[in-house]
Amino acid sequence: MRKYTPKDNVQAKAYYTDRFWVAPRVPRQAVEDEHFKAVVEALGERVKEAYVEINNLVLHIDATQNYAVLETLKDTCGYKICSEISAVDYLAKEGEFEIFYQMLNLDKAKRVRVVCRLKKGLAIESVVPLFKSANFAEREMYDMFGIKANNHPFLKRILMPDDWEGHPLLKTYPLQGDEFASWYEVDKIFGKEYRDIIGPENRDPARIDRYDTKRFSRVGYEVPFDTDISSGETKTPIEYSTTFLTDYNTGTKQLDKRK
Amino acid sequence: MQVTNKLTPFFENLNFERDDNTMVINFGPQHPSAHGQLRLVLELDGELVTKAYPDIGYLHRGIEKMAENMTYNEFLPTTDRLDYIASTSNNYAYALAVEKLIGLEVPRRAQVIRTMLLELNRIISHLFFLATHALDVGAMSVFLYAFREREFAMDLMEDYCGARLTHSAVRIGGVPLDLPKGWLENLTIYLDKLPQNIKMYEDLLTENRIWKMRLEDVGTLSPEDAMSWGCSGVMLRGSGIPYDIRKEEPYELYGELDFDIPISQSCDSLGRYKLYMEEMRQSKRILEQLIEMYPQTEQKLMAHAPQYISAPKEEIMTQNYALMQHFVLVTQGMRPPKGEVYVPTESPKGELGFYIKSEGEPYAYRLKCRAPSFYHTGLLQEILVGTYIADVVTIIGSTNIVFGEVDR
Numbered sequence: 240m241r242k243y244t245p246k247d248n249v250q251a252k253a254y255y256t257d258r259f260w261v262a263p264r265v266p267r268q269a270v271e272d273e274h275f276k277a278v279v280e281a282l283g284e285r286v287k288e289a290y291v292e293i294n295n296l297v298l299h300i301d302a303t304q305n306y307a308v309l310e311t312l313k314d315t316c317g318y319k320i321c322s323e324i325s326a327v328d329y330l331a332k333e334g335e336f337e338i339f340y341q342m343l344n345l346d347k348a349k350r351v352r353v354v355c356r357l358k359k360g361l362a363i364e365s366v367v368p369l370f371k372s373a374n375f376a377e378r379e380m381y382d383m384f385g386i387k388a389n390n391h392p393f394l395k396r397i398l399m400p401d402d403w404e405g406h407p408l409l410k411t412y413p414l415q416g417d418e419f420a421s422w423y424e425v426d427k428i429f430g431k432e433y434r435d436i437i438g439p440e441n442r443d444p445a446r447i448d449r450y451d452t453k454r455f456s457r458v459g460y461e462v463p464f465d466t467d468i469s470s471g472e473t474k475t476p477i478e479y480s481t482t483f484l485t486d487y488n489t490g491t492k493q494l495d496k497r498k
Numbered sequence: 499m500q501v502t503n504k505l506t507p508f509f510e511n512l513n514f515e516r517d518d519n520t521m522v523i524n525f526g527p528q529h530p531s532a533h534g535q536l537r538l539v540l541e542l543d544g545e546l547v548t549k550a551y552p553d554i555g556y557l558h559r560g561i562e563k564m565a566e567n568m569t570y571n572e573f574l575p576t577t578d579r580l581d582y583i584a585s586t587s588n589n590y591a592y593a594l595a596v597e598k599l600i601g602l603e604v605p606r607r608a609q610v611i612r613t614m615l616l617e618l619n620r621i622i623s624h625l626f627f628l629a630t631h632a633l634d635v636g637a638m639s640v641f642l643y644a645f646r647e648r649e650f651a652m653d654l655m656e657d658y659c660g661a662r663l664t665h666s667a668v669r670i671g672g673v674p675l676d677l678p679k680g681w682l683e684n685l686t687i688y689l690d691k692l693p694q695n696i697k698m699y700e701d702l703l704t705e706n707r708i709w710k711m712r713l714e715d716v717g718t719l720s721p722e723d724a725m726s727w728g729c730s731g732v733m734l735r736g737s738g739i740p741y742d743i744r745k746e747e748p749y750e751l752y753g754e755l756d757f758d759i760p761i762s763q764s765c766d767s768l769g770r771y772k773l774y775m776e777e778m779r780q781s782k783r784i785l786e787q788l789i790e791m792y793p794q795t796e797q798k799l800m801a802h803a804p805q806y807i808s809a810p811k812e813e814i815m816t817q818n819y820a821l822m823q824h825f826v827l828v829t830q831g832m833r834p835p836k837g838e839v840y841v842p843t844e845s846p847k848g849e850l851g852f853y854i855k856s857e858g859e860p861y862a863y864r865l866k867c868r869a870p871s872f873y874h875t876g877l878l879q880e881i882l883v884g885t886y887i888a889d890v891v892t893i894i895g896s897t898n899i900v901f902g903e904v905d906r
Binding site: 250251252253254255260262263264265267292293294295297319320321322323325327328339341343345348350352370371372374375376379383396397398399400407408412414 | 554555558560562563564566567568598599601723725726727728730739741746747830831833835836837838839840841842849851853855856857858859860861863864866868872873875876879880905906
């Protein structure tokens with residue numbers, strides 16, 4: 240039977256894991272600090288779980304209450320700076336995102352991380368009215384994960400182009416990019432019909448063809464110019480991508496034999 | 499209407515034909531004063547900026563995505579490419595986050611060397627800021643002088659790690675090399691000359707009439723806005739908020755060192771410029787204390803944690819088990835425990851923090867780089883409104899943004 244490869248997480252995986260390996264866990268300490276205790280008390284029942292993990296107080300809350308919780312943190316507990324907002328993709332395992340807000344109290348020099356879980360397809364309330372830094376952070380979260388923030392003043396892609404398809408930090412998004420990503424420049428500048436004419440080998444200037452002796456890439460040893468270096472390699476035969484030349488007058492396609 | 503075709507795409511945020519007499523201009527992405535790839539769409543009423551929209555992403559390389567597909571040690575050289583003006587501070591921030599996750603103790607000599615490199619990088623970065631900021635504003639000679647000093651500092655970095663820009667001088671668990679012979683003497687010579695050079699820059703600029711006219715009350719940022727926009731570093735201290743992570747949440751040796759945190763109440767570009775000058779002096783003070791600390795340390799550079807970090811070379815070559823562990827670490831990569839960590843550090847630009855979510859795999863499940871410049875770029879959309887077009891370059895220079903870090 241062929242080995243099953245999961246499609247919901249296409250990121251790099253460990254190629255070998257000992258079957259008796261159990262990963263240890265970073266200790267989660269109970270909340271003992273005076274200030275942190277006051278924070279948990281101020282938030283009351285909205286906190287589902289609270290613990291201290293590596294100097295940060297971690298508060299698990301419900302995703303619908305994020306605005307109220309951050310407002311209390313800002314007004315009552317003195318967390319005036321929201322240093323980071325982002326998400327973690329758990330769609331493959333649990334069908335939801337984990338969203339975290341990294342908060343900083345300047346007077347006490349304490350940090351709190353507010354964590355909530357959001358089901359796929361749902362939107363979260365924007366915290367831009369509380370923290371202007373959320374403006375860029377939530378736009379990046381939308382760009383990278385596709386999580387929408389309700390009532391954001393200008394929710395738009397920030398790092399990727401406006402007409403991009405897909406959200407790059409999802410675990411389903413391959414590292415090399417998908418089909419849309421690899422043809423993006425060609426499609427945009429010349430049009431989709433030019434994919435055939437340009438061909439995959441001219442698409443990407445950084446593409447490495449291991450049988451290309453002209454550019455001396457990946458050969459590993461010196462050969463005379465234009466030598467066929469594939470002889471004796473039965474297991475990995477030469478795989479030139481086939482390029483078709485389209486004649487738009489007649490609508491016929493013809494294999495490009497110009498190599 | 500705009501005529502859109504494939505070579506002239508449609509920009510929905512730009513409106514070229516309007517009834518009022520405002521004008522929309524594109525600043526960048528190839529503008530020399532944009533400090534990299536910043537495209538700034540400005541709406542102007544005469545010379546007054548009425549709307550500013552920073553468009554970023556021209557240098558986006560997907561470093562966070564790469565982090566999810568690289569083992570922890572593989573990723574370290576990639577962090578050089580974040581803030582490429584002071585790469586050791588990125589290496590260090592990442593290494594510190596992983597060390598906190600694992601719970602490693604770094605040997606004291608490595609700590610001394612790391613702190614030295616961090617402060618030397620701070621000087622390099624601040625000199626670069628001064629040079630480019632002065633050049634943007636129109637003071638050409640300061641650029642030449644400051645780059646001369648920066649070259650000497652980069653020579654010191656080169657003597658230590660062999661690279662001038664992408665240092666990778668820090669490893670998870672310590673540093674790879676001890677200081678070479680004569681390095682501390684060279685550093686001492688450099689530090690002895692630094693104050694008179696800083697004084698020369700100040701003589702050229704601080705009381706200079708043109709410099710003051712260009713910087714005073716330009717780019718004013720109230721403390722409330724600074725906090726709300728998530729500012730850090732000099733941008734925060736320039737608005738009168740005394741918060742330096744080195745002092746408030748000390749890491750490495752900063753808890754033992756004696757240095758001051760300069761703040762400025764003027765909230766403008768001139769105040770921030772003065773802070774940069776003062777911080778260079780404080781870095782010199784820190785480096786002098788570290789030079790005295792160095793001889794008192796034992797000659798051990800990497801932490802001992804065979805599960806996570808390869809043993810020293812002698813052990814690998816002589817002991818079978820050390821070799822086996824080294825083999826596993828090289829081929830599979832280290833597996834930190836499950837958990838999440840956020841560690842802030844004070845990089846020359848501000849609060850540089852790494853959030854790492856580990857699932858016990860050799861690859862980080864999620865790595866988020868909290869880059870100070872990203873938030874300082876967001877600030878531009880508010881701080882630029884109401885200023886004149888001539889001040890835009892001053893304000894961008896004053897925020898000291900680096901686009902390797904903004905776009906990641």
